[in-house]
Amino acid sequence: MPQASDGLRAIDVDYLARVEGEGSMKIRIRDGKAEITEFGIFEPPRFFEAFMRGRLHTEAPDITARICGICPIAYQMSSAHAMEQVMGITVGGQLRELRRLLYCGEWIESHVLHAAMLHAPDFLGYQSAIHMAADHRETVELVLRLKKIGNDLVTLLAGREIHPINVKVGGWYRAPSRRELDTIVDDLVWAKEASLALVQFAASLPMPELEQDYEFVSVCHPDEYPYNEGRIVSNKGLDIDVSEYLDTFEEIHVERSNALQSVIKGRGAYLVGPLARYSLNFEKLTPDARKAATDAGLGEVCRNPFQSIIVRAVETVYAVDEALRIIDQYETPAEPAVPYEVRAGVGHGATEAPRGTLYHRYEVGADGRIVDAHIMPPTAQNQQSIEADLLSVVNGALDLPDDELQWKLEQSIRNYDPCISCATHFLDLEVDRE
16 A cells, blocks of 8 residues: 555545446545545546537437437437427327336446446445456346346337437337337336346345435425436425526536536435435335335435435336336327427426436527527535545444455445446545645
8 A cells, every 4th residue: 555755645536337427525534533535537528518509409309418428318308398398399198108118228237337347346245246246146137137128128119228219308219119128028027027136136135324414405396206207306495396407506616627526505415316206205116115115124204315226226116117007008199299389488397217317408599590598417416415425434444454445435436326427437545644
């Protein structure tokens, strides 16, 4: 372990695997206490909001889908909802159900990938899922098949699994037939049992103890577990329409980071994602998903960020249940999309990406072209909560050697499945001890 000339201990980690994008973390420990914990992002901005200006509003779902290769559906849905608000239309009935079905596919493939392949190795002491497969081959094979089913569902509905192309403002370019949807039912029936097994596997992992007093924030719908629609609600009194989002939340710039950080005005940090959705909407899970959560030892509210791996598995059970329900009740709509007249206006959309609430705002001119765009992704909203978690973890593990402390901190960051970007995986971790 290298020693600095002034006696400070330093740890440099060149690469943090199993997250998306480039970031850094610096920790200062003085007098036995961590005073500063920084989760910085040096990934350069990609300027999606800027180069959308002047493009047709109909291009928004396809352009924003390129922001993320793991959860493109969330970007398409948030942009489509915002544009539909501008145009004064509502997508309902079977067209709306198909959107929920598409979200099911994304949640399945994303949750399974992260929970079992990217995060589980932390709990079991493996460097990667490849190393884990030597001792847990059946679990890894089950997870790979389960992820493929999620991808297949996205492909069936939207044309391809990465950056799908069938979603449009007003609905779909083409609606599938009932016969087409029936082709995936047998796989989803198998996926139900596989997802329940995934919950059991996640619940069996050695779980660090940490309870945080988060302000949970999520889209909340009165009748269904949140995917596409609802109000923005928190466990500490927030209850607003999506159009009030920017009146309530603001983004701030921190010098060490190229990513803006989001806070609730006058209140500070908050948490979006699986823990928030689960804790605010537990009663709207399907009966089997609720039972799986209870059997896994979860209460109706979960404040341990490490247990997010279990919650992701529970949400996978829900996604499979919801997919089977929608297909069972599906009737091919007469038209694949709702017609509308182009008009000027401002629209807002917020949906639940696997990683948390994804907010879009657009201003559109009378010619149908985008005048302004504003996008707030989940990881930007969670950055301050991530830092608070890291500080708690460090102060609770100061007696650990640097390599073990580094491992635990990386595990803590991966609780969030952070989508820093879709670029090179990189983390620079520096720990100084006085």
